Structures are given as structure tokens and as C-alpha cells.
Amino acid sequence: MSDPWRRRLIGGGVSVAVAVVVGVVLAVPWLAQRADSSEAAADPSAAVTQSVTTPVPGPERDVAEPRRALLPPEDGVYLGVSNFRLVTDNGAVRVWSEQNGARPAIVNWYQQWLTGERRFRPDWARRVARTGAIPMITWEPWSAPEGERHTPVQPDISLARIAAGDHDGIVRAWARDIAAYGQPVMIRLMHEMNGNWYPWGVHVNGNAPADYVAAWRHVHRIFDAAGVDNVSWIWSINNLERIDGEDHEISAYYPGRKWVDWVSTSGFNWGEAYSWSSWRTADPLYGDTYRxxxxxxxxxxxxxxxxxxxxxxxxxxxxxxxQRLRTGYPKLRAVLWYDDIDAAGLDFRLHGQTAGALAQPGALGRDWLRTPVLRRLAP
Known part of the structure; x- marks a missing residue:
């Protein structure tokens, strides 16, 4: 997100907005959509300690079901989508797939640490998994802003305080619950840190690049200590567009090879919607960042x-x-469409003029898309 005022919220303050034992590699078949039993939401006004410890409705994981983690495809890409309705509405993934001519391999949503639904929701994850897709959570350590503008200065959630353990309660709760879930989860932690619109930005809120590395590794260590081996960690920058407030020395806050599973970027064609934007094609948007x-x-x-x-x-x-991403970006392994409206009203949903656009001849190409490939983990 290069526009610092875009945010993703749903009703009730819930964010919309994602050492391993070598085992058998399994290609996951697409599974039939099944109804989930519950859709309870937490009271956003509840204390964090209450929010993360209240039991989430839904059946426990079948202990006979093998534990698994996601592998990146050897070639081609996982197609993904960010659309909160796909997480909460039974049958929504099937409908989206029929409308767009492609079934998502990843479904992303957004959750914050201090507002909205603060618990890991295994019922949401199961609903996604039952369609054959992998749940991905963009996990945001902050309080959601009031109104339409971000509030990056939030001293109670600075990177130094995360690294010091001030928010270990919610991190431990997620680690425990994701370990119990036992199936693949992708976590996109503290994304777009090279911008200045989030409290975890590397040059706002008293932060420095070293603080980002320390905070990331601290969260990762808590998951490691809880025995979590089913998470894929996604380190995600904002694309390098040379915009005001954006840092480009990205290696300074890369957590390190052992702490990251995927590297990622976000980037939009804002067209002529703003005075600072123009119609941009794939290479101007993604070329420098990809390199x-x-x-x-x-x-x-x-x-x-x-x-x-x-x-x-x-x-x-x-x-x-x-077409350009397919032919010119050979290391690309996943692409997620942001299927929503931004805070300023720009509509990125696939409808109207763009309805079914992914199914256009020459767009995705069936030989480019991959179904999730999993690795069996130790019991």
C-alpha cells in the first residue's frame, strides 16, 4: 500500500485486511465447501487478555489428522485473494471462484493486536482450508485508527516494546492456538515497514531498522518455543516507488534467512486518482522491487x-x-489480488468492468497456477 491513508476494517472493528522435519510432499486436492458451525466475534472493547483467552467456537483439530506446513511451488504461482467475506461466509470462496474463473490457493485477511478480533480464529482458518486454500493473516501490531486516517505514532506499540516483551501475551496465545490448529498458516507480520503510515515503520514512532529485526525475531522465537512449525513467515515491504516517507535500504531491516520463509511486496496501479499518481504498468510498479x-x-x-x-x-x-509477471518474473511464487475498496473509495474489487478479468485469455494461464503443496510434519 503506497497510499498511507488506506485501511481495511469490517463491522465491529474487525480487521480485513497472512527446524522442520522433512516429510512427504503432498499436493492438496481441492476440497468441497462445508458449512462451519459458528461465527461468533469478540467484543472489541474487551481487554486483550480476555480476548485472547476466551475459547473460540468450533471443533478441535482431529488429532489423527497429520500436521502439515506449506511449501512454495517449484515453479508457477499460488493465486491468492484478500476478501474478508471469503473468510466469514460459507460458500463465498466457491462463488468467487465461479465469478473469476480461478480458485484461490491463498485467502488473506487482516487482524490487529489491540483492536477488533484479537484472537487467532481456527474456525476462520478451517473455513478457508476446506476449500483447498491456505489461510494467510496479515498480522498488524497496532490499534486501528478512528476515521479514515492512519495513526502511526502509537508509543505503546513501538518496535522496542514488542522486542522487550510488552505484548507477549497476545503473541503467546497465537503461538499456542496455531500450534494446536496444526495445519498450514501464513503470517504476514508487520508489513510495509519501509513506509511511514504504520506504528512499526522503521523511521516512525521512535523505531529504527535494528528494532524491527529485534521485534520480528522476538515474535518468531515465541512461536518456536511453542513448537509452531506449521507457519510460513512472510516479510513484506511496500513497493519501491520513490514516494515521500518511504525507506529503500531494505536490507537493514531484513530479519535474516533463518527467520523468513517468503519475501513480498505490495503495489497498486493508482492510475490518475491522485495528483502524485499516474497510470503505471507492471515493470514500473514491480521491476525495481523484484530485483x-x-x-x-x-x-x-x-x-x-x-x-x-x-x-x-x-x-x-x-x-x-x-502476462508480464508470468513471463518476466521467474522467481515470483504467489500473487494476491486485493479484492476490496480502499478508505478513499478506490474500488479494486473484481466486478463491473473487471468482472471475470482473471479468466481473460492470456491473463493467468492454467499452466502458471499451482495448487498448495504441503509437507508432512512430525506428530
Whole structure:
């Protein structure tokens, strides 16, 4: 997100907005959609300690079911989508797939540490998994802003305080519950840290790049101590567009090879919606960032992609952009469409002019898309 005022909230303050034993590699078949039994939400006004300890409705994991973690595809990409309705509405993934001509391999949503639903929701994860997709959570350590603007200065959630253990309660609760869930989960932690619109930004809220590394490793260590081996950790920068307030020395806050499973970026074609934006194609948007991320020798993800129709043909942009990503970005292993409306009202959803755009001839290409591949873990 290069626009610092975009945010993702749903009713009740819930955010919408994601050492391993070598085992058998399994390709996951697409599973039939089944109804989940509950959709209870936490009281957003409850204390964090209450929020993360109240039992979440839903059946416990079948202990006979093998524990698994996600592997990146050897070639091609996982197609993903960010759309909170797919997490909470039974049958929504099937409908989205029918409308767009492609079934998502990853479904992302957004959750914050201090507002909204603060617990890991295994019932949401199961609903996604039952469609054959992998649940991905963009996990945001902050309080959601009031109104339409971000509030990056939040001293109670600075990187130094995260690293010092001030928020270990919620981190331990998530680690415990994800370990119990036992199936693949992707966590996109503290994303777009090279911008200045979130409290974990590397140059706001008293933060420094070393603080980011320390905070990331601290959270990761808590998960390690809880025996969590089913999480894929996604380190995600904002694309390098040379915008005000954005840092480009990204290696200074890379947590390190052992602490990261995927590297990622987010980038949108804002068209002519703003005075600072223009209609931009794939290479101007992603080329420099892709080259920088390639240095880390990790699978690369575009974790937020989308286009407006202000200033150009959005449907044509989708076809041409995906064609270019397919042919010119060989290390790309996942692409997630941001299927939502931003805070300023820009509509990135696939409807109207862009309805079914992913299914256009030459857009995705069936030989490019992959179904999730899993690794069996030790019991």
C-alpha cells in the first residue's frame, strides 16, 4: 500500500485486511465447501487478555489428522485473494471462484493486536482450508485508527516494546492456538515497514531498522518455543516507488534467512486518482522491487495487487500485467489480488468492468497456477 491513508476494517472493528522435519510432499486436492458451525466475534472493547483467552467456537483439530506446513511451488504461482467475506461466509470462496474463473490457493485477511478480533480464529482458518486454500493473516501490531486516517505514532506499540516483551501475551496465545490448529498458516507480520503510515515503520514512532529485526525475531522465537512449525513467515515491504516517507535500504531491516520463509511486496496501479499518481504498468510498479527482493534468495510474493479504472482500461491492465509477471518474473511464487475498496473509495474489487478479468485469455494461464503443496510434519 503506497497510499498511507488506506485501511481495511469490517463491522465491529474487525480487521480485513497472512527446524522442520522433512516429510512427504503432498499436493492438496481441492476440497468441497462445508458449512462451519459458528461465527461468533469478540467484543472489541474487551481487554486483550480476555480476548485472547476466551475459547473460540468450533471443533478441535482431529488429532489423527497429520500436521502439515506449506511449501512454495517449484515453479508457477499460488493465486491468492484478500476478501474478508471469503473468510466469514460459507460458500463465498466457491462463488468467487465461479465469478473469476480461478480458485484461490491463498485467502488473506487482516487482524490487529489491540483492536477488533484479537484472537487467532481456527474456525476462520478451517473455513478457508476446506476449500483447498491456505489461510494467510496479515498480522498488524497496532490499534486501528478512528476515521479514515492512519495513526502511526502509537508509543505503546513501538518496535522496542514488542522486542522487550510488552505484548507477549497476545503473541503467546497465537503461538499456542496455531500450534494446536496444526495445519498450514501464513503470517504476514508487520508489513510495509519501509513506509511511514504504520506504528512499526522503521523511521516512525521512535523505531529504527535494528528494532524491527529485534521485534520480528522476538515474535518468531515465541512461536518456536511453542513448537509452531506449521507457519510460513512472510516479510513484506511496500513497493519501491520513490514516494515521500518511504525507506529503500531494505536490507537493514531484513530479519535474516533463518527467520523468513517468503519475501513480498505490495503495489497498486493508482492510475490518475491522485495528483502524485499516474497510470503505471507492471515493470514500473514491480521491476525495481523484484530485483531487490531477489537478492534474498527466497520465494517472492506480491501480497497486494490491484488497479483502479481512473485513467485507463482496468481490464486490459489486468491481462497485460499478469502476462508480464508470468513471463518476466521467474522467481515470483504467489500473487494476491486485493479484492476490496480502499478508505478513499478506490474500488479494486473484481466486478463491473473487471468482472471475470482473471479468466481473460492470456491473463493467468492454467499452466502458471499451482495448487498448495504441503509437507508432512512430525506428530
Amino acid at each position: 531487490e527482493l531477489s537478492r534474498f534468495d527466497k520465494p517472492i510474493m506480491i501480497s497486494e495487487i490491484g488497479t483502479t479504472d481512473i485513467g485507463g482500461d482496468a481490464r486490459l491492465w489486468i491481462r497485460q500485467t499478469f
